[in-house]
Amino acid sequence: MKLETRVGMFFTAGIAVIGFLIFRTEKLEFVGKSDQAAIYTYFDQVAGLNQQSAVRVAGVKVGEVRSIVLDGSKAKILLHLSNAIPLYGDAVVSLGSIGILGEKFIDLDPGHVTKGSFPPNQPLPSKAGVSLDNLMETMADIGKNVKGITQALNESIGGEQGRQKLDEIVDNIRVLTAEFRGMAQENHGAINHTMANVEAISADLRDKLPKLAQQFEAVGRNLNAILEENRPELKGAMGDVRKLAQSFQGTAENLKVLTARMNNGEGTIGKLLNDETTIKKINEAVDNVNSMLGGFNKMDFRLDMGGAQWDKRKDSRVGLDIEIAPRPDYWYALGFASTPDGKINQSTRTVTKLDPVTGLPVLVEEKTQTVTADQAFTVSAQFAKRIGPMVFSAGIVEGKGGGGFELRTLEGDRLRLGVLAYDFVKRDDKPNPRYRFTSSYQFWKGAYVQAGVQDFGNKDLRSVFFGGGLRWKDDDLKKMIGLAGASK
Secondary structure (H helix, E strand, C coil), X not given: CCHHHHHHHHHHHHHHHHHHHHHHHHCCCCCCCCXXXXXXXXXXXXXXXXXXXXXXXXXXXXXXXXXXXXXXXXXXXXXXXXXXXXXXXXXXXXXXXXXXXXXXXXXXXXXXXXXXXXXXXXXXXXXXXXXXXXXXXXXXHHHHHHHHHHHHHHHHHCHHHHHHHHHHHHHHHHHHHHHHHHHHHHHHHHHHHHHHHHHHHHHHHHHHHHHHHHHHHHHHHHHHHHHHXXXXXXXXHHHHHHHHHHHHHHHHHHHHHHHHHHHCCCHHHXXXXXXXXXXXXXXXXXXXXXXXXXXXXXXXXXXXXXXXXXXXXXXXXXXXXXXXXXXXXXXXXXXXXEEEEEEEEEEEEEEEEECCCCCCEEEEEEEEEEEXXXXXXXXXXXXXXXXXXXXXXXXXXXXXXXXXXXXXXXXXXXXXEEEEEECCCCECCECCCEEEEEEEEEEECCEEXXXXXXXXXXXXXXXXXXXXXXXXXXXXXXXXXXXXXXXX
């Protein structure tokens, strides 16, 4: 065989191998495969998807993308699927990727057999899958929200003004604590003074009682001497006493007759004393008075006087609460307070601005919103019921209908956490009901500190408050009310 013939045969075989590899690598076909079915679908965007990308079911390749064309504003995708994969009425496709930066593929859900066969010549429904672009867009939105929160916190407590607000709050708490400590020290001094007076009186009596006993003994001796010296005169006095006794005897006879007439029901006094109806009414009146006085003795009268500084409204609240407790598990609460009530004021003005599209001046309405605080005197009247450590209350809260609950714990209810809800009428200056979260801790006898949030349901009216107060039982007030009731 000639050299030229062998070289030609070698090149012909090499070209055949290269052609086979090209067809194999690029997946080219001379004729359509008989075991595949063609179906199409639509997507809003198919960035990263290419022809011959895989179609997968549960991660297993069952076909490939044959063409991608633009049909209007959507991408029309022609798919070749294996005939071994049945499609049902609820079949759906989505765009997926292998990993975050991996190749794109069509994720096929064949549906459920109970839905019947998928209708022929109909596009497969598609849904948007999770993509890196969607993830980045979501992260951008989260970043904006975090930035807004940090900006709001910076405006509220950041900078020199925020530090001044916190310093003012701490100074107010320090002043209130000092005032309460001073009040307690003043009362303690008065008690010490009273005890000192009692001790002084006891010391004086200890010194003077022996002297008084000696003086009484001397007086007794003098009386004996006087009697010895004046016995004749005493005999005359005894005669006078005898005459007086005879007079008393006559008077006693008259009283005996009068008593007999009264027992027989004669005269006004006799009828009054012998009338069973009158006696019964008098006994009932006495029983009622005893019952009322006994009930007042069992009652507890608790008073709570406190004050707090409202941070946002730059004003303070001062109040007095009275609890009238017939029993430990329920009571009636009266409250009187001067409260900085917040109100939202809106104003509208018309300004001239340039239209960003036309560049011409146009009139635009601008709305401004401010919050003001009006000091108002309010009255509260509630009924409270205690179940274990929980206290439930309902009635009038600062002149409006409402109620709440409070958790009282530690010895003597020293720690209290509660929520009040009231004023449920919706208004322009108050879109939501008023909610108040309160907390207090009694750190020494009746003195306590408190903190909370007012109007946490209304963003523009929301305010933090700090303060303190005194709680005590008043037995004198109980006695006065009991005597006033008895006098009626």
